[in-house]
Amino acid sequence: MSITTEKTSPPDSMVKRLGIIGAGMMGQGIAFSAANAGIDVVLKDMSQASADKGKAYSATVMDKRIARGKVSSDKKQPLLDCISPTTDKQDLEGCDLIIEAVFEDMTLKHKVTREHEPCLNSDGIFATNTSSLPITQLAEASNQPDRFIGLHFFSPVDKMPLVEVICGEQTSEVTLTKATGFVRQIGKTPIVVNDSLGFFSSRVFATPLAEATEMVAEGVHPERIERLAKELGMPVAPLASSDEVSQRLAVEIWDTQIATGLMDPSQDPTPQGSQVVRDLVNKHHRGGRHHEGGFYDYNDQGKTIWPELIRQYYQPTVDTAISDDDIKDRLLFRPVIESLMCLQEGVLRTAEDGNTGSLLGIGAPKWTGGYINVVNDYGIEVFIDRCGQLARKYGARFTVPTIVIDKHKSGEMF
Numbered sequence: 001m002s003i004t005t006e007k008t009s010p011p012d013s014m015v016k017r018l019g020i021i022g023a024g025m026m027g028q029g030i031a032f033s034a035a036n037a038g039i040d041v042v043l044k045d046m047s048q049a050s051a052d053k054g055k056a057y058s059a060t061v062m063d064k065r066i067a068r069g070k071v072s073s074d075k076k077q078p079l080l081d082c083i084s085p086t087t088d089k090q091d092l093e094g095c096d097l098i099i100e101a102v103f104e105d106m107t108l109k110h111k112v113t114r115e116h117e118p119c120l121n122s123d124g125i126f127a128t129n130t131s132s133l134p135i136t137q138l139a140e141a142s143n144q145p146d147r148f149i150g151l152h153f154f155s156p157v158d159k160m161p162l163v164e165v166i167c168g169e170q171t172s173e174v175t176l177t178k179a180t181g182f183v184r185q186i187g188k189t190p191i192v193v194n195d196s197l198g199f200f201s202s203r204v205f206a207t208p209l210a211e212a213t214e215m216v217a218e219g220v221h222p223e224r225i226e227r228l229a230k231e232l233g234m235p236v237a238p239l240a241s242s243d244e245v246s247q248r249l250a251v252e253i254w255d256t257q258i259a260t261g262l263m264d265p266s267q268d269p270t271p272q273g274s275q276v277v278r279d280l281v282n283k284h285h286r287g288g289r290h291h292e293g294g295f296y297d298y299n300d301q302g303k304t305i306w307p308e309l310i311r312q313y314y315q316p317t318v319d320t321a322i323s324d325d326d327i328k329d330r331l332l333f334r335p336v337i338e339s340l341m342c343l344q345e346g347v348l349r350t351a352e353d354g355n356t357g358s359l360l361g362i363g364a365p366k367w368t369g370g371y372i373n374v375v376n377d378y379g380i381e382v383f384i385d386r387c388g389q390l391a392r393k394y395g396a397r398f399t400v401p402t403i404v405i406d407k408h409k410s411g412e413m414f
Contacts, residue, residue, distance in 0.1 A: 015039055015182045019098035019119065021112050023054025023085065026129050027101035029157025032058040035082035036158075037186045042092050043085045051085030058083060061158050092119035097182055099151060101129040104253060106260060109133065110141035117142055125175045127151040131202045132253055134262070135168035135195045145170040149179045152201065154361050162361035164201050165190045189360055191353040193342075197262050200342045200354065204371065205362040207334035209245075212238035213273030215330065219315025220322060222295065222305050228327045233365025238331065240303070241363070243294035247277050248287025269397035276313070284308070326393070332374065333390060333398055335364070339371040343414075344403040351414045372414050380408045 018034050020027045023045040031041045035058060045051040062076040084091065092098060098120060100112045109128060117126050125147045128138050139148040150166030163183045167176055176192065183190040193200045212225050216239070226237035236244065254274070257263035268274050280286045280294060286306070288294040296303040339358060342348045355370020368374050375383045383404065390398035407414065 019095035028057035217272035219318030246288035
């Protein structure tokens with residue numbers, strides 16, 4: 001992606017001035033990506049030091065790219081000149097798009113929306129960067145819910161090519177067109193989904209992590225799970241991925257969703273695994289890679305499975321009884337089935353979006369062509385039979401979705 005060094009007048013449909021609320025990990029990454037496309041960015045945070053630090057992230061990214069020969073040094077300053085760090089709400093006046101990128105807290109996001117939405121220009125739109133909170137509920141704080149939309153960026157924003165564009169119940173087609181246009185404007189790939197708890201990406205991404213943790217709880221050796229996941233083609237093995245995401249954050253999100261009635265813990269398909277995560281955080285104070293370690297211990301030499309995890313959960317007889325194929329299929333079929341459920345429920349609009357999103361955003365093995373495409377490659381009848389085998393052995397979460405049965409009856413493919 002090249003940096004725009006000479007400003008031209010973009011079409012009216014393009015974003016010329018972007019406001020970002022929150023200069024943390026996500027906000028600073030969005031700021032870089034927008035400035036990289038030549039967009040003027042106002043980066044607002046609670047303190048000037050935090051806003052300045054958010055801008056400094058772009059300087060660091062540019063320094064790394066310059067050192068690697070990816071861009072020339074004369075591109076750095078024009079990019080930095082596009083970003084204005086501030087604490088003043090008034091600096092956001094006239095923005096074509098404002099994106100709030102604050103913590104995953106409904107009350108806080110409502111407050112930020114009410115305070116900053118009036119700064120938009122007359123036909124501007126407001127977006128929330130959230131990975132889990134329903135857009136329709138977040139839009140309740142908006143005076144213009146038809147101009148409210150979700151833009152779920154993936155971390156690290158400067159490297160990840162996907163943006164999940166989420167429509168609330170009142171989001172207009174005009175707003176959707178502007179939002180997807182902005183995503184393409186900054187050189188990323190949009191997929192459009194409808195509102196749901198966790199949308200598509202978070203729902204599906206969580207399933208192999210949950211399944212791996214359930215297997216740990218059952219007694220399967222964690223190192224075996226990780227090895228077979230890598231053999232399956234997962235770019236990051238599930239327990240390591242859980243550490244990167246942060247078990248502490250996962251527990252905070254679960255508790256928020258339970259408290260607000262968005263999630264019923266009695267419906268958890270992998271309750272033993274969830275308890276392992278809660279014990280890891282609450283009993284052992286291990287919240288992830290950046291919080292005293294998680295499933296792994298970390299040092300300058302790399303990472304190793306936390307020994308206590310093996311001592312507490314590993315059961316050789318259980319480990320021996322489960323085949324490599326079952327472990328691999330449990331890790332693969334969970335996200336495939338969840339993707340199919342998203343398509344069945346209308347969260348995904350197309351199978352193509354599901355395949356694109358799973359490859360670009362949530363680590364589907366490349367050989368699959370995307371999680372939904374797995375069904376085509378298996379053959380629908382074989383896939384249905386294998387789901388039945390897994391469901392009988394490991395639980396109802398492997399029940400084949402109705403949409404697959406319907407496709408089989410009609411002789412169609414996904």
